[in-house]
Structure formats: structure tokens, C-alpha cells
Amino acid sequence: MVSDCCLSGFEWDGTPTGSEGTLASNKAYIVGPESPAAILVIADLFGWTFINERLLCDHYAKEANATIYMPDFFGGEVVDPAILKAGPPFAFDLEAWHKRNWKDVRWPEISACAAALREKHARVGVIGYCYGGWSSFQLGSSAHTPRLVDAISAAHPTWLTKEEIDAIGVPVQICAPEMDPTFTPELKRYANEVIPTKGLPYEYVFFPGVAHGFATRGDPGQEREWAAMLRGKRAQVNWMKEWLHGDGKW
Template identity: 45%
Template sequence: MASCCLEGFQWDGTPIGQETTFADHNVYVTGSNTDAAVLIVHDILGWKFPNTRLLADSYARDANVTVYIPDFFGGESIAPDIIYDLVKRAAYDIPGFISRNSKEIREPQITSVAKALKAQYKSVGAIGFCWGGWAVFRLGNKANDNLVDAIVAAHPTHLTEEEIQNVGVPTQILAPETDSQYPPELKAFTNKVLPELGIDYDYQHFAGLDHGFATKGDRSSPVAVKGLERAQTAAAHWFKLHLHHGR
């Protein structure tokens, strides 16, 4: 994880969901489907970042699911204006953040929320952005006995070859052309291994775009708008395809 994870743009719009609690976590919830749910594992900007909530609203609408964004940082949050402030970004203690929010610390919490969703809904999907990308691969691990039914990872960070090799559910990846956190060699490994695992697999390449495009893209740029809208549509279609099972 690097300073690029804090760069980007905040979008216009007002989220329409509500804040509540679920499985001992504060959550943002949107949508009303009682059969299918999607868990969003947020990026470094946390569960309150407006762009992520707007995306949740769009998935709820376009995929006909109920979407949950839990707080997986234990109440810690970063002010959204950091994405516009070079001085704040440079001063932010990313190594400290990583140590406070390591896989070892946060995976049990993420898993517990997924289990609670699976107990309530007939089908559950998960999408992870940046920091959350590794987490959805672990939720989709073939040893987890269908903890989730499908996953999407957008510009993931901290993703390992082992996590890629062990996925066992339909997997979609939203990958920008330039991404120091998901570099070419790991993209090549992904595209070599996943087609051999016997799962539905969809790799979406976004030419001319950088890390963070799916959650913090510049809506004044036609190229960025095309990319973030395509990413939103692709993820919604993936969940619609794999979570409804003909219903």
C-alpha cells in the first residue's frame, strides 16, 4: 500500500442508505432484497467514504441486492479531503495504518460478518477495493465451504499468489493498466492460474487508468468516467449473474 491509495476525486451525489449495526459492526446498508446480499470490503478511506456508499447504492439498484459496508477499521477514519491534499497524504503514516489493520487483525472480523450474512441470505457476494482486495480472495478460498458465492476485486493491494491459487468461487478482477499495488507480474500470474481452477473468471482491463480508478476516478475526465462506469456495470452484472440463480 502506498500514497497512491489516498489519491483521487470525491464524487457528487448523496448516498441513500442508512447507518446501523450488523454482526457487532457499524455498517452502511442499502437495498431491500431479502435473498441476496453483497459485502463491500472498503479501501483505506473506510466505510464512510461517500464514493463507496454511492457505489453500494448503484449495486443495490442494478444487481437487485442488499449491500453492506461494515467498518473494518475499528472506528478509525481518514478525512476524505486527504485525497486533495498533497501535504496530508505525504504526512500520513501508512506503515502505522497497515500495522493496525493487518490481515491477521482484520480477517477474523471480515469473516465473521460474511458468516452472519450467509446465515441470513440465500446468496452472498463480496467486492473489495484496494485494501479490501486481498480480503475477498480469502473469503472466496475454496476451503471456506461457500462462505461467499462470488467475488470481485478492484485494484487490489497486498494480494498474494497463494490467495489467488486458493480461490474457489466465481471471480472478477477490475484491473487498471497502471497499478503499483497490482503489478504486471501478479496480473500475469492471475491470468495464468485462475483459468485453470475450473471457476467462472472475468478479467477486465482498463486501459489508460491507474490504481484507485473504480472508487476515486476523476468524473471530469471522459476516459476516467468511461472506466469507472464500466467497472460499476461489470461488477453489478457479475453479482446479478451469480447471486440470483434464476430467481
């Protein structure tokens, strides 16, 4: 489930450099060079207009040399980032949001966007934050023949299940903060026990002393949070470069 930690964090300053377009039938933030490689970024609940995640997309485009697409998967609903400054208690109905955006509601759009990228690009990766965690694992499932995507990276995943971990069929990276009520110690242990038995490239990157949301909403004024965010961004860039621009063999 989503929880109050999904509404905590810091809004960054900056001016995104990409443009708004469409992917499949969804509005999308698009940035980067025309490339054989594409990265589908699946946002947390702040969605496709959130400045922090658009700025991260800009970095991925430049540093991973890929075309980046971050679609709207929440039906046009935008959570006002002002809630980050207001802090708890949050005047937001997480349970209602949960029902509007549950897996079976949004999965058709998510899979359609991945399929559209597969038609256009030779290699497709997925970076998912929070809500993007379960969906990146489903996109990387071994049930898809041929594969929908070539590699995934999930940071502080939400709604992820053991069954989705069991089904993973592509190179997978997890960026895991120490404190996370959504990616629990039990799920961390399960992932680290099961994924290495799959014969897949697997990278588990642990971030001590930080909490859920660090990768997209870390506070520049907090040295540990900001350093963790930068380390996470570098890890994800390197993972995507390896599996989108490398030889792709494993």
C-alpha cells in the same frame, strides 16, 4: 503494501440513500431491498463512511437487486477525504495504518460479517476495492467448507498474494487498471495463468490508461477515468447479477 496511490483520487458529490446499522459486531452502511441476495462491500482505506463508496453501494443495491452491507473494518478510524484535495506529499503514515489493519488483525471481523450474511441470505457476493482485494479472495477461498460466499469481484486489489490466488474456490472477477503498483504486472500474469486452471468462472476486466483507485476515486472531470469507473461499476453489477440471481451453476 499500500502506497501513495491508495491516497490519490477525487471525492464525488452526492447524497447516499442508505442507513447506518450493524453487521455482526461491526457498524455498517446498509442499503437496498430485502433480498435473498446480499453483497458485502469491503472498502478501500477511506473506509465505510467515504461518500464515493456509499454512492456505489446505492447503485449496486438498485442495479443488482441486492441488500448491500459495507462494514467498518478499520476500528472506527476514518481517513479524512480532504487528503484527496491536498494531494502529495501526503501527511499520513501509511506504514502505521498498515500495521493497525494487517490481515490477521482484521480477518476475524471480515469472516464474521460474511458468516452473518450467509445465515441471513441465500446468496452472498463480495465486492472489494484495494484493501478489499486480498480479503475478498480469502473469503472466496476453497478452504471454506461450506463456502462463505458465492462469488467475488476485486478492483485494483492490494496485499493480494499468489497463495490467495491459488486458493480461490468461487467465481471470481478482477477489475485491473493498467497502472497499479499494488496489483503488479507479475501478479496480473499469475492470476491470468492460474485461475483459468481452477475450473471456475473467471472474468478479467482490463482498464487501459487508468491507475489504481479508478473504481472508487475516478475524477468526473477526466473523461477516461470517469468512463472507466462507470464501465467497472457495470461489470461488477453484471457479475453479481449472474452469480447471485442466476442459476448459480458452474
